[in-house]
Amino acid sequence: MTSLKLSLFLIVSCRFTTYAREVLSENLYSFTTMAGASYSNEVQEIVDKLDVDVNDKHDVISALWRPVEIAAFPDNWTYYIEESVNGVVHRMNILVLSEDDYGIIHGQQYDVKRPIDYKPKQYEFADLTNVELESSTPKPGCEILFTRIERNVYIGTYLDCESKTHLSAPPPYSFTLTCNTIAAFVCSRSSFELYARLSYIFFKKERYALPAQWIEGVNYTDPCSLS
Numbered sequence: 001m002t003s004l005k006l007s008l009f010l011i012v013s014c015r016f017t018t019y020a021r022e023v024l025s026e027n028l029y030s031f032t033t034m035a036g037a038s039y040s041n042e043v044q045e046i047v048d049k050l051d052v053d054v055n056d057k058h059d060v061i062s063a064l065w066r067p068v069e070i071a072a073f074p075d076n077w078t079y080y081i082e083e084s085v086n087g088v089v090h091r092m093n094i095l096v097l098s099e100d101d102y103g104i105i106h107g108q109q110y111d112v113k114r115p116i117d118y119k120p121k122q123y124e125f126a127d128l129t130n131v132e133l134e135s136s137t138p139k140p141g142c143e144i145l146f147t148r149i150e151r152n153v154y155i156g157t158y159l160d161c162e163s164k165t166h167l168s169a170p171p172p173y174s175f176t177l178t179c180n181t182i183a184a185f186v187c188s189r190s191s192f193e194l195y196a197r198l199s200y201i202f203f204k205k206e207r208y209a210l211p212a213q214w215i216e217g218v219n220y221t222d223p224c225s226l227s
């Protein structure tokens with residue numbers, strides 16, 4: 001009888017911990033603080049034209065990685081990601097982040113339902129709360145991984161699940177996140193963006209604060225502050 005009670009207690013308490021929001025770790029705080037921004041690589045268009053020795057050509061891309069609370073995942077660290085090339089939106093995802101026991105950050109990608117005639121950055125922050133997803137399960141085989149290599153440098157592999165080919169294994173991008181930039185190398189010619197010899201370098205334009213609920217009760221220092 002006692003052991004039955006104990007098992008019931010354990011089942012109930014495990015269910016409890018499974019569904020409550022965890023406390024944001026310092027690692028996830030640093031990553032989400034650093035990644036949360038809008039980005040552009042517009043400077044590269046100029047360099048590409050001038051530096052004939054390199055003879056490179058990059059697409060001109062605007063992207064945003066916006067930390068948001070969404071109704072579909074109230075207990076998770078979620079990001080809205082949007083990317084457009086020359087004013088045409090071709091990526092709208094929700095990224096659900098978690099961290100494993102070894103400090104590796106995992107991200108599951110979900111496609112956002114695209115309203116007809118959606119214009120870049122049309123969704124305002126408030127619109128994102130109830131954003132509709134194409135599916136309630138993540139896109140299979142599209143998990144992204146990031147790991148920290150310095151206090152304020154992360155490297156990662158981001159799988160291109162929007163690529164032009166229908167390969168069973170989506171081609172990857174190699175990412176480096178720093179205080180001012182994200183550098184992304186397009187590893188495959190089948191990816192949506194033009195393949196270039198040099199990495200794409202996206203400068204942060206506008207930074208987004210983390211949702212207040214995420215940082216309740218924690219007191220970490222921004223890894224990019226000078227102190």
Ligand SMILES: *[C@@H]1O[C@H](CO)[C@@H](O)[C@H](O)[C@H]1NC(C)=O
Nearest residue numbers: 018019020022075076096098
């Ligand atoms: C969302 O968070 C909950 C609670 O921490 C966790 O059990 C669940 O696996 C997370 N979902 C995803 C998609 O990571």
Ligand SMILES: *[C@@H]1O[C@H](CO)[C@@H](O)[C@H](O)[C@H]1NC(C)=O
Nearest residue numbers: 216217218219220221222227
């Ligand atoms: C947060 O940390 C800073 C630096 O360690 C400290 O000065 C400050 O008092 C702390 N604030 C709270 C609310 O604990």
